[in-house]
Amino acid sequence: MGDEKTFDTTQLALPPGPVDLTSIPTDGTPGFTGDKAAGEAALAAVAPELADLQERLWASREGGETRRILLVLQGMDTSGKGGVIRKALGLVDPQGLSIKAFKAPTAEELEHDFLWRVRKALPAAGHIGVFDRSHYEDVLIHRVRGLSSPEEVERRYDEITSFEQELVSEGVTVLKCMLHVGAAEQGKRLMARLDNPDKHWKFNPGDVDDRALWPQYQEAYEVALERTNHADAGWFVIPADRKWYRNLAVAALLRDTLARMDLQWPEADFDVQAERARLEALVVE
């Protein structure tokens, strides 16, 4: 258990085996014992650590390294994928972010394998890539709405695992977060969007259609999480009814992920003393 200053993110890791999302409370705060105020303070405390670590990742690129991070954000409508990007990813240098929101595939994308557009959106060296929705839609909505045959969806679980293993072997650290919002909380958030004209642009009638398929989506998530919870890129399930907790959890996971990469400032590939002498000798104006 964490105290009010630390966050034990290991508690968010999904254990191997069958997944029962109903057994994970959506309003919990696993790994963190503080309240909202403590959580906001903890997020503020994570900010400089995250900024420093991200700068080291960015610098590693100058040092010729090709390591990068891919953060996959999945979750039902209103679970807070956008909020996490604003509040947690917003803590680092935007230059080092590469954010891709996956919408319904275009006609061109549909002419390719489902991973084609995903590969094109992968982060470059030194970047933190963020997928707002991802290749997981191709097993979630496809299963729920029958957009692909059951055999094809079945095949994709393994293909996704292979794809992610390939990424890891190429130096991409894959961090997968499922934002686990409750049905009641989603209902409130959708209604809040309808109640406020300034938020109408965030609402889509399709969100209600999807909500009508809530049990089917939960089941599709359970299967997808189980089938793709491999050792190279395991899933983290983040209770998402409390926005402050959700933001802190993703920020802390990202911080821990970067810390484990043991990023060092690159060494100079030039003669420091010679450059100093050259600079000192140079009189300008």
Added chain:
Amino acid sequence: MGDEKTFDTTQLALPPGPVDLTSIPTDGTPGFTGDKAAGEAALAAVAPELADLQERLWASREGGETRRILLVLQGMDTSGKGGVIRKALGLVDPQGLSIKAFKAPTAEELEHDFLWRVRKALPAAGHIGVFDRSHYEDVLIHRVRGLSSPEEVERRYDEITSFEQELVSEGVTVLKCMLHVGAAEQGKRLMARLDNPDKHWKFNPGDVDDRALWPQYQEAYEVALERTNHADAGWFVIPADRKWYRNLAVAALLRDTLARMDLQWPEADFDVQAERARLEALVVE
């Protein structure tokens, strides 16, 4: 003159006509009378305004609009293009940013017109595009180092103006900022990078080579600023010796630019009452 709470950004606009950069102090704080502490407080006060306005721009895209902003950042090495991105652009939702750092052109890029790679990097609807260096390098370094003939550089000034006018007519608001750092301050900043092993990755021996051409670069800037200071997209020259002022100035310019766009929340393109009824009638779990 601004007081400690406001920033009169109109003072940063470059007047038409010949440009003499030596007449603009690099350590000034035009438009703002406060000190560093007041400047940092003012930046914190701009943050929520900027976030709100940027969200409206982002939302306008959902409403079918195609307006966007292109912020061009130019300046000598160490003038703080990266710092502005971190400290000023870092105040808005990173999802709505599209940041492009222009390096030496690739072999493929060299096979095209100089604007080819620039067009490819333009922001999409609802975005704030940020160019860290830009098509202006094609008249700056090209003039100083003779990478193109004088006739070709001459031709490009007009081509750049036409290009930017075309962008404006397509709904792109072009905001051009020259970060005006002094030679002495640059010398200190380069030396500080050499003095700190954690900053060696930011140093490039080519920076000293460019510094040796300081007067030529200043002259190239003066000509480029004068020739491309057109009514559709005028230049702002931002004294950049004080980092806090530079960050505040760009944030305030961006805020003012967004405010002038008079961005409204998009109206619902669905029947709000019908959706509310549908949502209320839906019992989940």
